[in-house]
Amino acid sequence: MFFRLLMESFRRQRRRKLLAGIAILLGTTAVTAMLALATTIGDRIHKELAVYGANIVIYPKADLLDVKIGGVDVKPASGGSYLKESDLPKLKTIFWGNNITGVSPELPVELAAARQSGGTLFPARAVGYWFDHDFGGLKTGAPALHPWWKLHGAWPTANAATQNAMNVAVGMKFAQQLGLKVGDKFSLHAAPGVGASSSTATVVGIVTTGDDTENEILLSLQDAQMFAGATGSVRRVEVSARTKPEDAFARVDPDSLTPAKREIWYCRPYANSIAYQIREAIPGAQAEQVRRVEQSEGNVLSRISGLMWLISAAALLAAGFAVSAAMATAILERRGEIGLMRSLGASKGAIAMLFYAETGLLAIFAGTLGYLLGSGLAAWLGARIFAGDGGSAEAVLIPVLLPVVVALALVVALVGSTPSIRAALRMDPSAILRADA
């Protein structure tokens, strides 16, 4: 009888229930979309950011031995230790070698520059790079790892230079300082007693980077090696690799794990495990995950999810008020019914139960629908926000969200309808006879 009563009365007052149901539906849709995005957004942002820049850097192990005096690092910025350029192909041989999507070695060298030969010398920092290097079939280099660099002109071509004439790109600020345009020439001088002494450089490109690189000269790696007198050497290598987002397991020390666990760790493409494999592959190399990106990722995430929680809470609150209003009129319209039930001996509890079951049922329907709609919305939003990564609208059906969302809908509906149900029960049951005059 209870279910019959519930079902029949559930089907009544469609307009009012539709109103309350839509309120719950909208609230839960927003919450589902927010929750679904919040849980997947980490992956998506990571994917997005992973397109840019390195997530692993390699440098000589010797750099780990910090030389500090009075807290100040006195180790020379371009210290004497180097990695061998000839070791870099070993990167392709590690377990996750195929996940490496970009490699950019660097060799900084301090030079002096003059606008004209014999003119005033300015100190100038130059960095040797690969620009479009064939790395075992992978075309890579500094531009690939710094996709935000804007180039006017062309990148210097490696091996095109002779000892005395070379092509370079210069940073935008450096170009302004010396009044250089694409096609201009200037003279470059090495520090006394090191490598080649001087050369005429032709500006083939001007680079805007938004950072210190704008004050620098960008050379081919070979030319930098020549100036530094360090043939076949690199100072630092940036590596971009497809990685699995970092989790707690990613951060463990692999050497503290059991062999079986260590194997699992090793075979997961965490940035950490890839760095570990690089250390194994290249003797004398220290490889580390770059955290700069991930930290900003974390900031973005916490800000976004804060906002999402706010929106979700607001949506639910609005739903609660809407349910409250809809139920108030719905129950008011049914005072007669309530009075009759009281006259038949129904306790307040039995009647409250009926109305709560009714709103609960509504909440379950609307909540489930809201979950589905919200999941769709999340997929759509995800595809919109992250359109750049070529990802299609992935379905974001997260099953654990269903009970969460339905529970939220229930809480909102039950709390929202409580004032009207209480008011209905406070009503004097004798009103049923008063109605008859």
Added chain:
Amino acid sequence: MSEAKVQTGPLVDPYGSTRDDCAVIALKQVTREYAGHGSVVRALGDATFSIVAGEWVAITGPSGSGKSTLVNLIGCLDRPTSGELKIDNVDVASMSATELDRFRADKIGFIFQQFHLIPYLSALENVMLAQYFHSMTDEAEARAALERVGLDKRVSHLPSELSGGEQQRVCIARALINNPPVLLADEPTGNLDAANQTIVAELLQDLHRNGHTIVMVTHDPEMAGLAQRRIALSHGKVFCHPVGGPMVTLRR
């Protein structure tokens, strides 16, 4: 019988206090006051009378005389401000609200002027609703109750598909379903045409013959005449009259 036969003035219960032993309903100086705006409205004052099992009593009086107040008290929908009200020898005043709900389901069968059927439930289900709130539903019993009021062909009809008289008969079946010691009818024929009034009146007479106690509010002298006794209300005061009539035989 006519209005002229009605004596006025306060009366002692003509059957005396010995009747209290077999009284289904017994009021002793029952007063119900409503707190109005600044003043107190005495809807019923010092009512003392009793109704014995099997009796059919009509409650009459002009509008505002306290009929509904009295029916609410007897129906356990309300409690007296002062005085003692016993239904089936249990004092209602001492009961908690939940106990009163229970008690009402057990003791009182309501018959309303407006029928008060749940519009989305069939005739059968409306009867079963009373079973549900009382204890357990029993479809066979509910069908039997509808058959008794002559609606065996109408069990699955919705109230909107029934005539007023049929609706009132569903209401009577519902009132009977839990075998309450008291049937409380508020203007049971107030909304019916003459033909249906006759059917309902005959049904009530039949119930009376079968020993049901009926307390009935009515404006209709003809209906009041069917009762054995009239309780006339005037300004919250009770006047009891024995009403004689050819078709009434008081069992004693």
